[in-house]
Amino acid sequence: MINILPGIDSTSAALNAERIRMDVVSENIANVNTTRGLDGKPYQREQVVFESVLQAQQNSDALGSAPQTVQIARIEKDQRPPIMVYNPSHPDANAQGMVAMPDISIPEEMVDMIAASRAFEANLAVVKDARAMAMETLSIGKH
Amino acid sequence: MDALSSLKLMTMPQMTAGVNNPLQDAAVAQAISPAEMQSLEAGASTPSASSTQPVYSFQNLLGDFVSDVSNKQAAAGEAVNGLLSGKNVSLHQAVISMEEANVSFQMMVQVRNKLLDSYQELMRMQV
Numbered sequence: 001m002i003n004i005l006p007g008i009d010s011t012s013a014a015l016n017a018e019r020i021r022m023d024v025v026s027e028n029i030a031n032v033n034t035t036r037g038l039d040g041k042p043y044q045r046e047q048v049v050f051e052s053v054l055q056a057q058q059n060s061d062a063l064g065s066a067p068q069t070v071q072i073a074r075i076e077k078d079q080r081p082p083i084m085v086y087n088p089s090h091p092d093a094n095a096q097g098m099v100a101m102p103d104i105s106i107p108e109e110m111v112d113m114i115a116a117s118r119a120f121e122a123n124l125a126v127v128k129d130a131r132a133m134a135m136e137t138l139s140i141g142k143h
Numbered sequence: 144m145d146a147l148s149s150l151k152l153m154t155m156p157q158m159t160a161g162v163n164n165p166l167q168d169a170a171v172a173q174a175i176s177p178a179e180m181q182s183l184e185a186g187a188s189t190p191s192a193s194s195t196q197p198v199y200s201f202q203n204l205l206g207d208f209v210s211d212v213s214n215k216q217a218a219a220g221e222a223v224n225g226l227l228s229g230k231n232v233s234l235h236q237a238v239i240s241m242e243e244a245n246v247s248f249q250m251m252v253q254v255r256n257k258l259l260d261s262y263q264e265l266m267r268m269q270v
Contacts, residue, residue: 141253
């Protein structure tokens with residue numbers, strides 16, 4: 001296949017990774033009050049770990065090294081202990097009337113969300129410019 | 144198959160680019176056969192030299208390019224279908240493959256324009 005848009009493979013992979021990061025942030029925000037997760041314990045905050053992948057080189061005579069793309073290596077649980085909140089009327093309260101709530105701070109998640117959306121935007125700008133470069137180059141032939 | 148008849152592949156039903164009538168004329172298509180173009184470029188006086196060359200002629204290159212563009216169109220269609228039918232295709236993948244198809248189609252149109260220009264230039268030549 002011809003590679004007509006420069007650098008599009010890395011950018012596409014990065015867009016995918018940022019999308020997954022956004023998914024994880026939204027999951028954290030959605031579960032800010034979850035006292036009973038899948039394992040019966042309070043929900044634990046998750047975060048993504050990025051890693052770079054060496055892409056298989058398409059043509060051996062290409063200049064430079066093989067392009068590196070990015071992907072999500074794993075989604076890790078944050079090991080912070082839950083916050084104990086006094087709320088005796090809560091169904092999940094213990095004998096002392098304390099409820100274990102997930103230690104998720106909304107401002108922190110918002111900052112993560114802004115970072116993810118800005119990174120997504122930056123990669124979109126790369127796509128847009130790559131397209132503009134290709135179209136401008138093609139317009140050499142027009143008269 | 145020569146250069147111009149491989150360009151005829153461009154007139155797939157979903158593409159709107161039309162092909163001018165002169166292209167239908169086999170004699171005209173023969174007028175700038177790739178073997179002649181090669182011998183013109185290389186300045187080789189013996190046409191047998193180009194016929195013994197096995198694979199990478201200009202017509203193969205052009206045919207590969209046209210089928211590449213066609214593949215990109217098909218991939219874009221598949222991505223959009225996957226997105227709309229709720230498969231695991233994200234929005235940016237679909238849009239990027241559409242853009243790739245668009246840009247490579249524009250590239251093919253430019254190549255066609257150049258070929259037609261050079262053909263018309265030849266036809267205008269005084270003998």
